[in-house]
Amino acid sequence: MTRFLLQRLVHLAWVVLAISILVFVLIHLSGDPIRLLTPLDARPEDIERVRRLYGLDKPLVLQYVDFLGRAVRGDLGESFRFGQPAMPLVLQRLPATALLAASTVAVTIAVGIPLGAWCGARAGSTADWAVSVGTFAGISLPSFWLGVLLILLFADRLRLLPASGFDGPAHLVLPVATLSVYTTGLIVRMVRADVIAVLGQEFVRTARAKGLPEGAVLGRHVVRNALLSTVTVLGLQLGSLLGGSVVVEAVFAWPGVGWLMLQAIQTRDLPLVRAVVLVVGTAFVLINLVVDLLYAALDPRIRYDHAG
Amino acid sequence: MRTTWRELADARSALAAPAPVTPVGNLLIVQGVDAESLDPHVTTSGASKGMMWAMYDKLLERSPDMKIVPWLATSYRVVNDTTWEFRLRDNVYFHNGEKFGAEHVRETIARFKHPQLRNVYAGQLRPVREVEVVNPLTVRIHTDGPFALLAEVLSLYCEMLPRAITSGQVDPTRQAIGTGPYRFTEWIPNQRMVMDFAPRPHFSGQPRLRRLVWRPVPEAATRLVELKTGAAHLITPVDPIQIPELEATRNVAIVRFRQLASQIVVLNMLKVRAFQDVRVRQALNYATDVDTLIRTVMRGAAYRLASAFGPGIPGYDETLRPYPYDPERARQLLVEAGYGGGFDVTLVTPEGRYLNDRLASEAIAGMWTRVGVRTRVQVMDWSPFVQGVLGKTHDAFFFQQVGVLLDATTSINFDSDRKGAAWQGYHNEEANRLIQEAPRTMDPTRRNEMYRRLNQILHRDCPWVYLWNQQGVYALQQRVKGWEPHVDGIIRLGNISLV
Numbered sequence: 001m002t003r004f005l006l007q008r009l010v011h012l013a014w015v016v017l018a019i020s021i022l023v024f025v026l027i028h029l030s031g032d033p034i035r036l037l038t039p040l041d042a043r044p045e046d047i048e049r050v051r052r053l054y055g056l057d058k059p060l061v062l063q064y065v066d067f068l069g070r071a072v073r074g075d076l077g078e079s080f081r082f083g084q085p086a087m088p089l090v091l092q093r094l095p096a097t098a099l100l101a102a103s104t105v106a107v108t109i110a111v112g113i114p115l116g117a118w119c120g121a122r123a124g125s126t127a128d129w130a131v132s133v134g135t136f137a138g139i140s141l142p143s144f145w146l147g148v149l150l151i152l153l154f155a156d157r158l159r160l161l162p163a164s165g166f167d168g169p170a171h172l173v174l175p176v177a178t179l180s181v182y183t184t185g186l187i188v189r190m191v192r193a194d195v196i197a198v199l200g201q202e203f204v205r206t207a208r209a210k211g212l213p214e215g216a217v218l219g220r221h222v223v224r225n226a227l228l229s230t231v232t233v234l235g236l237q238l239g240s241l242l243g244g245s246v247v248v249e250a251v252f253a254w255p256g257v258g259w260l261m262l263q264a265i266q267t268r269d270l271p272l273v274r275a276v277v278l279v280v281g282t283a284f285v286l287i288n289l290v291v292d293l294l295y296a297a298l299d300p301r302i303r304y305d306h307a308g
Numbered sequence: 309m310r311t312t313w314r315e316l317a318d319a320r321s322a323l324a325a326p327a328p329v330t331p332v333g334n335l336l337i338v339q340g341v342d343a344e345s346l347d348p349h350v351t352t353s354g355a356s357k358g359m360m361w362a363m364y365d366k367l368l369e370r371s372p373d374m375k376i377v378p379w380l381a382t383s384y385r386v387v388n389d390t391t392w393e394f395r396l397r398d399n400v401y402f403h404n405g406e407k408f409g410a411e412h413v414r415e416t417i418a419r420f421k422h423p424q425l426r427n428v429y430a431g432q433l434r435p436v437r438e439v440e441v442v443n444p445l446t447v448r449i450h451t452d453g454p455f456a457l458l459a460e461v462l463s464l465y466c467e468m469l470p471r472a473i474t475s476g477q478v479d480p481t482r483q484a485i486g487t488g489p490y491r492f493t494e495w496i497p498n499q500r501m502v503m504d505f506a507p508r509p510h511f512s513g514q515p516r517l518r519r520l521v522w523r524p525v526p527e528a529a530t531r532l533v534e535l536k537t538g539a540a541h542l543i544t545p546v547d548p549i550q551i552p553e554l555e556a557t558r559n560v561a562i563v564r565f566r567q568l569a570s571q572i573v574v575l576n577m578l579k580v581r582a583f584q585d586v587r588v589r590q591a592l593n594y595a596t597d598v599d600t601l602i603r604t605v606m607r608g609a610a611y612r613l614a615s616a617f618g619p620g621i622p623g624y625d626e627t628l629r630p631y632p633y634d635p636e637r638a639r640q641l642l643v644e645a646g647y648g649g650g651f652d653v654t655l656v657t658p659e660g661r662y663l664n665d666r667l668a669s670e671a672i673a674g675m676w677t678r679v680g681v682r683t684r685v686q687v688m689d690w691s692p693f694v695q696g697v698l699g700k701t702h703d704a705f706f707f708q709q710v711g712v713l714l715d716a717t718t719s720i721n722f723d724s725d726r727k728g729a730a731w732q733g734y735h736n737e738e739a740n741r742l743i744q745e746a747p748r749t750m751d752p753t754r755r756n757e758m759y760r761r762l763n764q765i766l767h768r769d770c771p772w773v774y775l776w777n778q779q780g781v782y783a784l785q786q787r788v789k790g791w792e793p794h795v796d797g798i799i800r801l802g803n804i805s806l807v
Contacts, residue, residue: 038428040710040729041710046431080426083347156536164527250527259498262526
């Protein structure tokens, strides 16, 4: 187990290193950052002076070596826009995004798993069919459109909820609803398909033959066995939600990592873009690690002791 | 002019004796973007400047129609070609208690120009050689050579800072300390910036509000709902497509104004040989049915532009007429220029950067093609778009030239000696001479005459296809009183209040 963890942590370091190189190269491929940072009516001498102040006059390789040297000491440079260290800026935004992501996943689990199991158990019925149509719609609706629609309905027409901002639990409802429609749709479909597959297996027939009530069969045997792939998908969803639901955060003016990333890219705030990508990338890899560990907990047949 | 004090026309003569008012209410302002920084010398966007100018004052200010009005300086005079004298307002205090005076002007200008500060506008005050403190309320600014734009620059740049900031004791990216009507309370980036009224009454008679809360909301539809539900009192920008809905909303007022920025198509004469012929450039101006574009694409929310600069900018010539829509004349000019068989052009446009940029470009391409200039539209991301503008690699591009006619604006566009950022091969000796001479011409009447002449030359030579000034739109609750927009689109609160 320890060996497995160590191996995965070494992998993590490689992945983060690769991300850092990619983000460095890609952002420079898309144009001269200083010209996008400075207004067009700035004078050439001012632009060159500011370029030197930001260290953007050096060759790209030197810039990267410089960056790496400081990064290993936990210093990801100063945000151009805020004039403050980039890493704390990202970490300050992380709680807002984490709250959004965790709430969305909680809603998804609470609604998606029971609903999926329920549909799986009565596959082919009218109820199952209706839910399927609903989940298809949920997966297909663009979150931008859905977000604006919910604002128009619940904030403008009904005056029930605030349209945007970050000022208390009421502000959480609409963005979480927007995000959950997609993730819940996805999970319902996953769980339903898995439940149908598991229901056809021998041990379910055995459990029924033992005379277990149908609810217990479903709860104790079927759903637990059907959850493996669901956990994977939930982990991936959580990872991408932590990466900032860029569009949803922008629609609801939610002060999280996604909106920060959008601004950083728009203003070519390179240190900030790098910090966001590194933090989010690391979080993504860590979540995957947790998912792997959860496998073992859910399925006793999976063990990580034998190095393999 | 030389030795007389130039008492500035005071747009608000009541300024001198502020009536005692009790500040009431919290004003909620929602803009599309947040401030980039809390340091007023580092911020560049109009949205940030509005926030900064509630807390900080400059030596001079602008009235809503862009005339220079007294602010921290009550008057100024030109002593000689390289010396300006400014009289400063007495009894002005920074929010930390420092009394504003001549030393602050000297130290603030030194900071503004400091090479270690990431101020991309430092060059605006480059000609300033020395700031001489004559007495606590008088400064003389000495320049290298005549620098006629000093007052213009000081009315737009260089917010005055207390010694606490210029000495480095207080970090202005964390705390704002100005002389403005509102003092800094907190800034949580991407959530809100909060300001409370400064206890000492401001010289302009403000403030009437207890608190200001500025929030960024990037999505236009969301901003609109914030206004309708009362979670915002003032929102900007407003998309013209939202106007009918706002008009149908009770208790909401719409404020429109003609913006300074010129919306144009820039023709690259370095890349497209045909554009070197003035008749071809004129032909494209004749071929573009701007009135129809304004009526359809822009839904009426734009004002036709005759030449490079519209009203509000020094040198605007109201006698210049826009090129009429005349496709016959366009074809004829093309034939005269030897392009009767037409030619191929790619019109490059960003998408979503300017209002209806792509839509307008597609319509323009259709109009040009109809007279024989076969035009293809290429939509580009903002970043490669800018690289193409700077690298001068686009054939032609849909562009917005931000307006204030300071030396920088003209030299980046029209001066073939300096070949600035947005210059695309235009050459005219007289224009070059005017661009070089005007900023050194101390007499404002003569200087304005030179800019006028420049605008006339540009009208005839048309290095651009002239389109429109966009309509700036604010929407506010009718409870908001005493507020007027400035044509540069930057919010100055003035005597704003809530009833």
